[in-house]
Amino acid sequence: MLLATATPVQLHPVEAWDLLHILSHGNDGVLGGWTHTSPWFRPSHCLAIATGDAAVPTRDVRDGWQYVRDPLPSRFEDPAFDRIRRSLDASATRWQFNPESLEKLSLAIRRVQLQNRLLPHYGDNFNPLLRCIVRRTRAYLEATINPATGAYLLPKVTVKLFGEEDQGALVLGGYLREAYQEAEAFSLLLQQRIRGAGVFKTLLLRRMGSSMEAGRRTVSRLLGEEPDTLMTRMTMMPTRKRLLKLADRHRAAAISRTSPMRK
Incomplete structure (x- = not known):
């Protein structure tokens, strides 16, 4: 499913989470699996981490694993995820893992890839809002070439506004x-x-x-x-x-x- 909107947030950031919740139906890779036990399914907590008001736990790797394992991002999103998925022998279509799956990871992967590499900045780099929302501004679309067509992604439309000054306003x-x-x-x-x-x-x-x-x-x-x-x-x-x-x-x-x- 693909949702397109010019205004994902108008009044409150929870509106963006609502859109993700819609996308999550039938797609465990957005907020987590069908059990809805992932911490990302709690909108206030998810937004607090995304805005920097809260952080993913780092002191105890087991606590931080709760945020990583459900959903576990694709191996293409970071080399650390590739190593973790290989260790778990996980298919590309599997997103949810139980807490005990942490024990299947070697001590080196847990410490180097998970605790030292991913967890310290996990909320900043891999929260669901960043992973699933693509921001495409008009300036970007008008200045970027589509490699398939050789033309700009969006033809530039120039508009001349009237009535911006007092002398041009309507009475x-x-x-x-x-x-x-x-x-x-x-x-x-x-x-x-x-x-x-x-x-x-x-x-x-x-x-x-x-x-x-x-x-x-x-x-x-x-x-x-x-x-x-x-x-x-x-x-x-x-x-x-x-x-x-x-x-x-x-x-x-x-x-x-x-x-x-x-x-």
Whole structure:
């Protein structure tokens, strides 16, 4: 299976682990075998090692072996894996080994290849995110020749942007301008009640830039109401009173969502 995405991580690194978990179905070489006993199947621990907040144990080779044996990387990933796999007489399609398999390795391989060569930097060099995620940037694709075709991997597309300067920007008018003004006013009022509410301003303005209907439905979802019901009630209030009402409702909704976590 091959997953392709332009944004493997948008809000939290666990999104990248989720993609690996999808890839791991039917492929023991991603996170580990079907028993799901590998430490890499614990997302928080896997990410902590990948980001350097935690490390693979090195003092006791048996503890470090738990991270190497399931899955045991291919022999092509490092000469040490080639020696370990040869010692275990392991086929190329076998990824999971039991803890007792460590005893099949000679003392020299355990000390030189495993404890001294692999374990000290195993989390940095062989964590599942590095082994299974291929990063291909546009700059790389546009500058790299495909040996099979002799052409660039990705033809370069040059785009000339308009409206980047003030003199080239479009002037808002009518309902769209009023909607932008109310969204900005709503965001300012919301910031007085909730920390970090600036993200809603960006969200609302982008959605309204897509379409007025998209902006209206975004506000409805934030408040947990049906768009038609919200529109009927909003038209009955003056603008400032309406914005204050929305801000108060959003604050109450945010508190109710987080109250179980605080307990």
